[in-house]
Amino acid sequence: MESTPAAWSEADAFLSDLLVGPDADLESALSAQREAGLPEIEVAPVAGKLLNLLVRISGARRVLEVGTLGGYSTIWLARAVGPGGRVVTIEAESDNAAVARASIDAAGVGDRVDIRVGRGVDVLPTLVGGFDLVFIDADKESNTIYLDWAAKLGHPGTVVVLDNIGREGEIVRDDSTDPKVVGTREGLRMLGEDPRFDATALQTVGVKGWDGFAIAVVV
Ligand code: DHB
Ligand code: MG
Numbered sequence: 001m002e003s004t005p006a007a008w009s010e011a012d013a014f015l016s017d018l019l020v021g022p023d024a025d026l027e028s029a030l031s032a033q034r035e036a037g038l039p040e041i042e043v044a045p046v047a048g049k050l051l052n053l054l055v056r057i058s059g060a061r062r063v064l065e066v067g068t069l070g071g072y073s074t075i076w077l078a079r080a081v082g083p084g085g086r087v088v089t090i091e092a093e094s095d096n097a098a099v100a101r102a103s104i105d106a107a108g109v110g111d112r113v114d115i116r117v118g119r120g121v122d123v124l125p126t127l128v129g130g131f132d133l134v135f136i137d138a139d140k141e142s143n144t145i146y147l148d149w150a151a152k153l154g155h156p157g158t159v160v161v162l163d164n165i166g167r168e169g170e171i172v173r174d175d176s177t178d179p180k181v182v183g184t185r186e187g188l189r190m191l192g193e194d195p196r197f198d199a200t201a202l203q204t205v206g207v208k209g210w211d212g213f214a215i216a217v218v219v
Helices: 005-019 024-035 045-058 072-081 094-106 120-126 140-153 167-172 179-193
Strands: 062-066 086-091 113-117 133-136 159-163 197-206 209-218
Touching: 005 045, 005 197, 005 209, 024 072, 024 094, 045 072, 045 133, 045 159, 045 209, 062 072, 062 140, 072 086, 072 094, 072 113, 072 133, 086 094, 086 120, 094 113, 120 140, 133 140, 140 159, 140 179, 167 179, 167 209, 179 197, 179 209
Parallel strands: 062 086, 062 133, 086 113, 133 159
Antiparallel strands: 159 209, 197 209
């Protein structure tokens, strides 16, 4: 096999079929998102399952998400915290939040999901801390602000996951003027240098192309 985006995508679909399987509620959430004209930039199915597993492996009960979009990753997270758990998810666009609210409720996990509409920079200072896992998947330009709040609103042992750390390899371009690339690079540098975090990052290929995640613990 040649290592091409088409082959990565085919292999990713194979893995999703085997390990994630069909899921009516998640598929409905994606249809609703598409019909509403939201961008199709939610995490891949295998990545949603990774988030779900990280919550369960770490025993997280209080989860914070920055960037709800249509609620796809939120549903994965909400399932993982269980009936007594809580997911607070921040979405800047009220139209997106309405789509997410309907899909999350339809998936049967609405009781444990609190959607806060507003920009992360405005909403984060209003939250009470104690989050056990933080998933950051919003405007890349604000990654360092979100990471700072993840540390402040977390505790030693809090898991922090940052999406989109590969960006088709653009992260190596130190002369890039793309604000998303600059923000991604700054977030990664912070994870490497800020003593509040111990982190690694994994590149991924698959249905979402060439990208990746950083995973950190608050020390
Ligand atoms: C973009 C944002 C995302 O969160 C993602 O997963 C893919 C792309 C973007 O803004 O380009
Ligand atoms: Mg993302």
